[in-house]
Amino acid sequence: MSETHSADDLIRLFNQTFSLSENTRLVCCEPEPIYRPADNDTPYHRIVFAHGFFASALHEIAHWCVAGKARRQLEDFGYWYQPDGRTNEQQALFEKVEVRPQAFEWIFSQAAGFRFHFSADNLEGDAGPSDAFKDHVWQTVQRMLTDGLPARAHQWAQVLATTYSQGRFPVTTDFDRPLHPDNNQAW
Template sequence: MSSGNSEYFDPRTWQLIDIFDRLFAGSCNTRLIAMGDEPVYYPADDAFAYHRLVFRHDYFSSALHEISHWCIAGPERREQVDFGYWYQPDGRTEAQQQAFEQVEVKPQALEWMLSNAAGHRFRISADNLSGGIGASEAFVEAVAQQARYWCDMPMPTRAAQLAEALVESFGGTNYSQPHQYDVARL
């Protein structure tokens, strides 16, 4: 399991780890790991026989966000560190922020849906605090539009499995109702 001082660890996060491991440790050889300094995905290697999806500290939102990336990543991407994605850290320029927003629409839409399933508040993230550039209106609308799309069309299979388990465990809302994904709700 994960390391860290359980005295300060959000018990809902432990529950999320248990749900994820129950669903995917055996079927996908992937474990959800808390207490990372930075979120990252590591495919299995010589040191670890399983894939590791690491999230920051004990942050429930960080776990849901990293899970969202994992649910979207195809088999080839799941064989690469951090799914082979480009990442420019905090302090991005406007052009770098636009590139960031393009690749974050689907993960953040899925995170919003999983948050609803878990009864957890979702906050859109520009992930660019020191750059002084927040989430663009177009990005926020694209995230909402993608979430509404997945209400009408099948969402990624692993995400649907997890969302159902989150509703059962946490009693969240019915995540598949398009009206829940209005930007006014953010």
């Protein structure tokens, strides 16, 4: 991470943007990321990211942008989570639900001028992010930017672009299609 990509800046920017309008705050730091809806002890929703990592914050915000209003009332948006060490079948299910969040994360990373990495979130398992998964994420990015981002995602990408990219909003040609490992050609 460069000195220009501070998790503290993301917290400030996110909270300035969404604290009042969405009653949601970005919060650091716990060993594992989690989303916690407002409750009797805390009157606002919390997107908690891990270890103060810039990329972790962008990823958790991406999940928040995917979640609809009902899911934002549930801890961790009501998602199932299979811990590290997933089988190939479990990894395939994981990748299926991770396409949209990672597409948002890639757009946010591009808006912030920050390097994006596909994540399998499966360090102990045999399966990494598959080539098909990477291509699905790329296709989703292309479709989202062509069709238009949902309001919260667009607003957040614009804040990032204004802060880190002199206002230049990401466009489809900013995203290189992942290469097929057998021939180093785009799918």
